[in-house]
Amino acid sequence: MAKLPTPEELAKIDLNPPEKDWMDTPADIKPGMFCWGAKGKNLKILDFPNARDWSPAEEDWKLPKDWEGTVLEAFADKLSKYRSFKIFMDVCVRCGACADKCHFFIGSGDPKNMPVLRAELMRSVYRKYFTNSGKVLGKLAGARELDLAVLKEWWYYFYQCTECRRCSVFCPYGIDTAEITMMAREFFNLLGLNIDWIAGPVANCYMKGNHLGLEPHTIKSSIEFFLDDIETVTGIKIEPTFNRKGAEILFVTPSGDLFADPGTYTAMGYLMLFHELGLDYTWSTYASEGGNFGFFTSNEMAKRLNSKIYAEAKRLGVKWILGGECGHMWRVLNQYMDTWNGPADFMEVPTSPITGTRFENARSTKMVHITEFTADLIKHGKLKLDPSRNDHLKVTYHDSCNTARGMGLLEEPRYVLKSVCNNFYEMPDNTIREQTFCCGSGTGLNASENMELRMKGGLPRANAVKHVRDQHGVNMLANVCAIDRATLKAAMEYWVPDVSVCGTHELLANALVMKGEKERTQDLRLEPLPGKEVKE
Amino acid sequence: MKMLFSFFAVIFLALLGFAGGKSTSLQFIFGVVIPYAAVATFILGVIYRVADWARSPVPFRIPTTCGQQESLPWIKQSKIENPSTSMGVWARMALEVLLFRSLFRNTKMELREGPKISYGSDKWLWLAGLAFHWSFLVILIRHLRFFSEGVPLVIGITESLDSFLQVGVPLFYLTDAVILAAVTFLFLRRVFIPQVKYISQAADYFPLFLIFGIAVSGVLMRYFLKVHIVGVKEMAMGLVTLHPVIPEGIGVIFYIHLFLISVLFMYIPFSKLMHLGGVFLSPTRNLANNSRIVRHINPWNYPVHVHTYDEYEDDFREKMKSAGIPVEKE
Numbered sequence: 001m002a003k004l005p006t007p008e009e010l011a012k013i014d015l016n017p018p019e020k021d022w023m024d025t026p027a028d029i030k031p032g033m034f035c036w037g038a039k040g041k042n043l044k045i046l047d048f049p050n051a052r053d054w055s056p057a058e059e060d061w062k063l064p065k066d067w068e069g070t071v072l073e074a075f076a077d078k079l080s081k082y083r084s085f086k087i088f089m090d091v092c093v094r095c096g097a098c099a100d101k102c103h104f105f106i107g108s109g110d111p112k113n114m115p116v117l118r119a120e121l122m123r124s125v126y127r128k129y130f131t132n133s134g135k136v137l138g139k140l141a142g143a144r145e146l147d148l149a150v151l152k153e154w155w156y157y158f159y160q161c162t163e164c165r166r167c168s169v170f171c172p173y174g175i176d177t178a179e180i181t182m183m184a185r186e187f188f189n190l191l192g193l194n195i196d197w198i199a200g201p202v203a204n205c206y207m208k209g210n211h212l213g214l215e216p217h218t219i220k221s222s223i224e225f226f227l228d229d230i231e232t233v234t235g236i237k238i239e240p241t242f243n244r245k246g247a248e249i250l251f252v253t254p255s256g257d258l259f260a261d262p263g264t265y266t267a268m269g270y271l272m273l274f275h276e277l278g279l280d281y282t283w284s285t286y287a288s289e290g291g292n293f294g295f296f297t298s299n300e301m302a303k304r305l306n307s308k309i310y311a312e313a314k315r316l317g318v319k320w321i322l323g324g325e326c327g328h329m330w331r332v333l334n335q336y337m338d339t340w341n342g343p344a345d346f347m348e349v350p351t352s353p354i355t356g357t358r359f360e361n362a363r364s365t366k367m368v369h370i371t372e373f374t375a376d377l378i379k380h381g382k383l384k385l386d387p388s389r390n391d392h393l394k395v396t397y398h399d400s401c402n403t404a405r406g407m408g409l410l411e412e413p414r415y416v417l418k419s420v421c422n423n424f425y426e427m428p429d430n431t432i433r434e435q436t437f438c439c440g441s442g443t444g445l446n447a448s449e450n451m452e453l454r455m456k457g458g459l460p461r462a463n464a465v466k467h468v469r470d471q472h473g474v475n476m477l478a479n480v481c482a483i484d485r486a487t488l489k490a491a492m493e494y495w496v497p498d499v500s501v502c503g504t505h506e507l508l509a510n511a512l513v514m515k516g517e518k519e520r521t522q523d524l525r526l527e528p529l530p531g532k533e534v535k536e
Numbered sequence: 537m538k539m540l541f542s543f544f545a546v547i548f549l550a551l552l553g554f555a556g557g558k559s560t561s562l563q564f565i566f567g568v569v570i571p572y573a574a575v576a577t578f579i580l581g582v583i584y585r586v587a588d589w590a591r592s593p594v595p596f597r598i599p600t601t602c603g604q605q606e607s608l609p610w611i612k613q614s615k616i617e618n619p620s621t622s623m624g625v626w627a628r629m630a631l632e633v634l635l636f637r638s639l640f641r642n643t644k645m646e647l648r649e650g651p652k653i654s655y656g657s658d659k660w661l662w663l664a665g666l667a668f669h670w671s672f673l674v675i676l677i678r679h680l681r682f683f684s685e686g687v688p689l690v691i692g693i694t695e696s697l698d699s700f701l702q703v704g705v706p707l708f709y710l711t712d713a714v715i716l717a718a719v720t721f722l723f724l725r726r727v728f729i730p731q732v733k734y735i736s737q738a739a740d741y742f743p744l745f746l747i748f749g750i751a752v753s754g755v756l757m758r759y760f761l762k763v764h765i766v767g768v769k770e771m772a773m774g775l776v777t778l779h780p781v782i783p784e785g786i787g788v789i790f791y792i793h794l795f796l797i798s799v800l801f802m803y804i805p806f807s808k809l810m811h812l813g814g815v816f817l818s819p820t821r822n823l824a825n826n827s828r829i830v831r832h833i834n835p836w837n838y839p840v841h842v843h844t845y846d847e848y849e850d851d852f853r854e855k856m857k858s859a860g861i862p863v864e865k866e
Binding site (some may be wrong): 410428 | 595
């Protein structure tokens with residue numbers, strides 16, 4: 001594995017492009033900047049093409065015969081299926097407004113990480129094969145042939161885009177690089193050029209119901225482990241149910257929260273909240289994944305994984321679905337799920353059994369985001385909260401790319417956070433809400449072998465956190481995303497070491513005064529609460 | 537290289553126009569045939585391109601949301617930046633098309649030692665873009681006087697607003713100066729901002745030089761090298777009434793102007809200048825964020841192979857039973 005440079009080394013960024021024209025500069029595939037190739041066995045499980053073991057570091061990528069033909073055929077097919085793709089190939093004027101909006105460009109200075117140039121990597125091939133000017137004028141029209149060097153360049157740079165859509169906010173035509181990256185990854189998928197950090201979880205999710213590959217009994221035992229900790233902290237014994245037919249609500253959350261801290265504390269938060277409400281809900285071991293790494297391979301695979309949520313809701317006969325804290329999960333649930341696998345007409349319009357609020361904004365998909373649900377509870381005074389239990393924390397909030405730019409979930413989590421902690425500070429305006437910066441590791445790029453890439457991409461976010469740490473002493477970075485909880489932890493340790501990361505419902509559960517609880521002396525991390533430290 | 541090519545291409549085109557205007561035998565071609573061909577190419581080309589885009593469906597509802605979603609009744613929705621109704625979408629599109637809303641957000645990132653990264657407001661591109669496009673529109677409207685009997689009110693008002701400074705004979709039009717300044721700015725930033733220079737193609741310089749050429753030839757004609765204006769009007773009317781005439785002694789600069797405009801019209805459908813149509817069709821802007829409220833239909837949605845619950849239970853039945861998780865088949 002490539003050695004990770006120090007933050008000081010990585011901070012030396014040259015934003016000036018080289019002299020040589022980008023078309024004459026083939027990609028230099030550097031260790032630390034890419035993820036391992038997918039294992040053949042994982043692709044086989046999914047019936048993906050060209051299943052074999054391969055390594056991006058080697059010269060020979062073991063491509064199928066006539067891979068150029070395969071790509072160009074797929075290119076034509078996608079142009080006919082996606083208006084977005086076609087328009088985004090055609091209308092860019094290269095004004096450059098997007099250039100310094102990408103976290104990977106800011107953190108690396110690599111000109112091919114400017115969204116406009118990332119897209120040009122593909123547009124140049126589009127011009128060659130799909131426009132008359134490109135066919136006739138060639139390079140003069142910005143066109144070039146698809147060859148192995150171009151394919152490798154595509155692969156390298158379209159796995160350096162996290163589909164965060166920040167560029168799309170600033171583009172005068174709304175050109176969304178995510179759409180282009182998705183198409184690139186569709187092509188890679190046809191050639192077997194997947195990465196294992198995505199293909200592995202997808203295969204797991206397909207067969208076992210979740211990215212981590214937790215089998216049903218393991219899901220149960222993981223959660224039981226949390227229950228013990230909850231009992232230690234609160235003295236309350238919680239008994240959640242699994243795959244229970246007739247429950248009112250199906251709860252679906254990313255499996256990452258069952259696996260590693262600090263996501264596990266968020267999962268404990270859900271359990272405590274639902275228990276306190278006496279909610280008639282169930283977990284599912286079959287639909288045990290809210291996230292969707294299939295979304296980072298192909299549209300079809302994303303749909304195949306997503307289908308489990310509605311299928312399980314139907315089988316269990318629930319009235320509606322509640323979704324946990326996750327980023328890309330909510331882009332998928334908001335913008336894709338109903339189109340793929342709906343209509344969800346076997347359920348009812350989600351209605352909070354506690355407040356009676358009908359979630360009209362989810363009346364077709366029947367799926368509510370947990371911060372919508374919790375914000376409504378707090379607004380109606382249904383929760384007894386003691387925010388002083390979070391007084392040792394100075395909190396800021398990181399908007400996930402997808403909930404911000406693919407949904408607009410901005411105020412709900414903020415309302416919850418401000419209700420459960422007394423010290424809340426926003427990061428600078430240009431780094432939050434619709435202008436939020438990616439954690440640097442989205443779209444399945446949260447592996448360990450590409451840590452240099454991740455730390456570069458995470459720099460803009462980390463830098464904004466550093467700003468509020470220096471200004472206000474912020475020591476906790478809250479979010480509503482399982483990927484963030486895993487990746488920002490690494491980015492903070494690297495760039496801003498004294499800031500921790502947590503989910504929103506961890507802080508809520510800390511502040512939640514539960515019926516019959518013992519006096520709390522510890523938070524969910526089993527660390528002493530302010531004023532409750534054991535005296536020496 | 538890309539820049540020089542475009543520059544000389546436009547010089548060459550201007551010389552062609554010059555040749556066409558000089559030679560009486562070519563005047564009919566440059567004054568009638570080419571303008572007709574250009575207009576036909578423009579209209580058919582634009583229709584073709586837009587129809588071609590429209591032929592591809594919009595499978596998913598993918599607006600880029602730039603504000604608070606429609607949520608609980610007490611949370612204020614950003615009805616324009618994150619519209620959930622078609623009214624909101626209309627407003628969003630109007631702001632985008634008329635005022636370049638997204639470009640107005642533009643920031644400039646600064647990287648200092650530390651590293652310390654900051655983002656300052658940067659409105660120059662927005663301002664120049666807006667000035668350029670609006671000047672272009674005003675000039676286009678003004679030119680319609682050549683193609684109409686009398687002077688319709690809209691044109692009259694546009695003209696008098698544009699010449700409100702009331703200086704010079706003939707009256708000086710503000711937009712003439714603004715468009716030249718804006719095009720110059722847009723060109724200079726391509727040359728002097730390293731990243732923008734790096735991404736620029738011949739197709740970016742060419743329209744700038746072409747439009748600059750059109751504006752310069754127009755300015756020369758109006759203020760300096762006087763042309764036979766009655767002849768120009770006669771010729772324009774001939775073109776619109778489909779009874780083309782070539783009056784004598786109009787002046788060669790007019791032919792250069794007309795030829796460059798013809799080239800621009802022919803060029804538009806085949807170039808990035810189609811952004812004028814594309815902006816209306818961009819799915820990240822022209823859709824409401826209501827996909828949880830109304831099901832969006834994908835016309836090519838097809839059934840996919842899934843791993844069903846029954847298959848899953850078959851894989852794990854014994855483990856589920858011993859963990860006390862309910863199963864369908866005992």
